[in-house]
Amino acid sequence: MIVLRTNGLGKSFTLHLQGSVTIPVLENVELSVRAGECIALTGPSGAGKSTLMRCLYGNYGAEAGSIHLRHRDAEIEMTAADPRMMREIRRDTLGYVSQFLRVIPRVATRDIVAEPLIARGTPRDAALARATELLRRLNLPDALHDLPPATFSGGEQQRVNLARGFAAGHPIMLLDEPTASLDAANAEVVIQLIQEAKAAGSALVGIFHDLPVRDRVADRLFTVEPIRKAA
Amino acid sequence: MNPLLEARGLNLRFGAVDALLDVSLDLYPGEVVGIVGESGSGKSSLLKVLAGMQGADGGCVTYTDAVGTDHDVLNISDAARRRLMRSEWGFVHQNARDALRMNVSAGGNVGERLMAAGARHFGKIREEAAHWLGRVEIDASRMDDLPRTFSGGMQQRLQIARTLVTRPRLVFMDEPTGGLDVSVQAKLLDLIRSLVADLGLAVLLVTHDIAAARLLSHRIVVMRHGRIVEEGLTDRVLDDPQHPYTQLLVSSVLAA
Amino acid sequence: MNIPVNPVAEQLAGYNFAYLDEATKRMIRRAILKAVAVPGHQVPFGAREMPLPYGWGTGGIQVTASILGPRDVLKVIDQGADDTTNAVSIRRFFGRVAGVRTTDRTREATIVQTRHRIPETALREGQVLVYQVPMPEPLFRLEPRVSETTRLHALGDYGLMQVRLYEDIVKHGEVATAYNHPVMVNARYLMSPSPIPSFDNPKMHMNPALQLFGAGREKRIYAVPPYTAVQSLDFEDHPFRPIRAPHACALCNSTESYLDEVITDDQGGRMFVCSDTDYCAERRGE
DSSP, X not given: OEEEEEEEEEEEEEEGGGXXXXXXXXXXXXXXXXXXXXXXXEOXXXXXXXXXXXXXXTSSOOOEEEEEEEETTEEEEGGGOOHHHHHHHHHHTXXXXXXXXXXXXXXXXXXXXXXXXXXXXXXXXXXXXXXXXXXXXXXXXXXXXXXXXXGSOHHHHHHHHHHHHHHTOOSEEEEESXXXXXXXXXXXXXXXXXXXXHHTTOEEEEEOSOHHHHHHHOSEEEEOOXXXXXX | OOOSEEEXXXXXXXXXXXXXXXXXXXXXXXXXXXEEOOTTSSHHXXXXXXXXXXXXXXXXXXXXXXXXXXXXXXXXXXXHHHHHXXXXXXXXXXXXXXXXXXXXXXXXXXXXXXXXXXXXXXXXXXXXXXXXXXXTTOOGGGTTSOGGGSOHHHHHXXXXXXXXXXXXXXXEEESTTTTSOHHHHHHHHXXXXXXXXXXXXXXXXXXXXXXHHHHHOSEEEEEETTEEEEEEEHHHHHHSOOSXXXXXXXHTSOOO | OOOOOOSSSOOOTTSBTTBSOHHHHHHHHHHHHHHHHSTTOOEEOOOOOOSSOTTSSHHHHHHHHHHOOTTOEEEEEETTBSSSHHHHHHXXXXXXXXXXXXXXXXXXXXXXXXXXXXXXXXXXXXXXXXEEOSOOOTTTTTOOOHHHHHHHHHHTOOHHHHHHHHHHHHHHSSOOOSBSOOEEETTTEEEOOOSOBGGGHHHHTTOSSEEEEEETTTTEEEEEOTTOOEEEOOBXXXXXXXXXXXXXXXXXXXXXXXXXEEEOSTTSOEXXXXXXXXXXXXXXXX
16 A cells, blocks of 8 residues: 655755855655555665655755645645644654654753653553664663653664654654664664564665665665756 | 634734734644744744733734633733633743843742632632742742842743743744843743643744744744744754844854 | 800810811811721821821821711820820810810720720720821731722732741741731722731721721822721631730739830839720729
C-alpha cells in the first residue's frame, strides 16, 4: 500500500530581500513510498534532497504539485492541510528522525523521548518504559535518563534525539542522516531500529551519506535531479 | 472541534492610521498562536480587540465559553467581560507592575483571582497560592513578601501564577518576556512553554521576539500595517517565509 | 410652610427650621430615599457648607436636619458619649436652630446621631440612627480611582477587599480591623460601617431601626433600611469576631458592653468603662 506520494512536486525560493531572485530547487518530483519500505534519496549535493525532505514534513511549503499521505485510514493532500491538521499528522503519522532536532530545555531526557508516544495516546508508564529501552539501546547511561540533556555532550544529545525520533513509531518516518557522526556501535543500533520500523510496517524516506548503511537499509533509491538553473 | 475564539473582518482606525485591516483569526482549544510583527504593526491592537479591551470599527469576535455559550466580545457588557477575565481568560502584561498589586504580598496577589471568584477559605486560598508559586518556581518562603522585593523575572513569574490560578482556558500574552534580561527571558520562556503544554492552554501570544514565538507557538500570524501578511505552521513560516516582510523579519534575527 | 410651635425650646430667629432651607432638605431626602431603596449603595448629594469644619459631622448633621421634625427627640453621641464637645455642640445646634427636644436616653430618642458607635440599648422600629461618616468608600486605599471603585460596586466585584483581609491575617494572624470592618449589605453592596468598632458590626444586622449614613466632605449618603442583612466580611476558617476588651465595666460591672480604656494616672493605672455613657448610667440606676 502506498502511504506517501508526491505528484508533480515543485519548490523554489523567492528571495525578496535579494532583488526577488527566484531559485528553483525541485521540479516535478514523483515519489511514492509503500508501507514497510525504506527509500533512500540520492543525488549530488545541492540537488534538493533536504528540501524534498522538508517539503514532505511540511516544514517548507510546496509550490507546485501535491503531497498525498495516508493519515488515519484516509488520504490527505498535505499542501492544502491547515496548521492544525499538520500538527495532527505530525503527532500521529509523520515522524522526523534527525540528530539535530531542537532539544527541549529543562525537561528530563526520558520525558523528552517519551513525549511523542504520550502525545499519540500511549499510557505514560508504557511510554517511559519504551523511552528507557531506546536510550539503553543507544548506550546512554541510565544515570543520565532523568537529567535534562542541555548539559550532555554533543554525541549524547544526538542519541537522545534519535531515541525520540524512533520512540513513537510513526507509520511514516523521514530520516535525515540518522547515522552521521555516530560511532560504529551506535550506527549499528540505528540500523536495527530502522529495520524494526520497516518490519513494523512503517514507510521510511531517508538521506544517508554513509553508503554501507544506506545499502543495508534501503529497498530502493530515489534520485533527486538537480534542476538546470534558469536565468 | 469548534474554535474557542473566532474573529472575522476586524477593522480599526486611529485617525488616518489603520491599526487593523480586515483581520480574521481562529483560535482552537489548546492552540498557541504567536502574533508577530514590529511595533505599530497592529499586533497589540489585535490582542486588545480580541480580549474585548478595545472596540473595533468593524468585524466581530466570538468567544465560546466552557459550557458552549457564545459571547459577542465586541459588544460584551463590562460585567460579562470581567467575568470572563477572572474565570475563563487570563492576561499576561509585558510589565508585571501593570498587573500586580505591589503593596499586596505575593500570596495575596495570587489569591486575589480566587477571592474574586468567591473563594472564602483562607487556608485553601493559601494552599492554592503556594501551589502556583511553586509551579512558577517561586520559593514558598517568599509567599508573604511584597512583589517590590522581587526581581523583574520573579515579578513576571508571579504575574503568571496570578493569571493561571483560576485555570483559564485562554490566556492573552502581550510581550511576556519583553523588558527582561536575556538569560531571564530564556528561563521564563521555558517555564511558560511547560505550563502551557501541561495545562493545555490556548494562548494568543503577541511578541516581536521571533525566537520566543518559535519556542512557544504552534502557529504564527505575521502582521504588518494592520494586516495579516502571512500565517501558518510555526516552523513553516519561520523556515520558509513567503512574504517579503516575513523574510525581512526572519532574516533580521540571529539564528535561534 | 406652617411649622408647629415647638413645645420644648425656642427656635433661633432668622434661621429656617433645622438650619437648612427646605429645598435643600428635599434634595437630601430624595438622596436618602434612593439610598434606602438601594441598601448599601452610595448616593451622591449636593452637600452644603455647614457652620462647622469637615470631620465634625457635616454629613450626619445634614441628614439629621433633613429628616428632623418638630416632634422628634434627638440624641447625639460621640464615640458613645453624650457629653463630649462634638456631641454637645451638635445637640445644642439643633436645639437652637430647630428647637427640638434633646435627650441623653437612647430609648427616648427618635433620632440618634452618632459618631463611631452604635448604642448598647437595642434600637426599635421607628427610630433612626444617623452616622457621621468621614470616608464612605470602603475600597478607598485599595483602589484610588473613583471611576474604578464605582465600577467594582456596580459589578459586585469585591475580591480586592477580601485581599485586604487576607493580608491582615498574613501580617497579624487575624483580621486586624478593630473598627470600620467592611460589611456586605443585603448580600449586594460592600459598605463602610463608618469607623464604628467591629464590636458594633453585628448590631447593624436585621436592626429594626433605619440606619442612615452621611459623609459631608465626600458628599455621599447611604442607608441600611430596617431588617436588612448586614454581614461582616470574613473567611470561613477565620470567621469575623467582634473584639471587646476582656473586662467588666469598672462602673456598672457590665460584661457585655463595649469598653473604653481610661488611663487614670501616670503609674500605668487604668480602668475600663462603658463607652456608651447612657447605657452605663442606666445600669447604675441614674
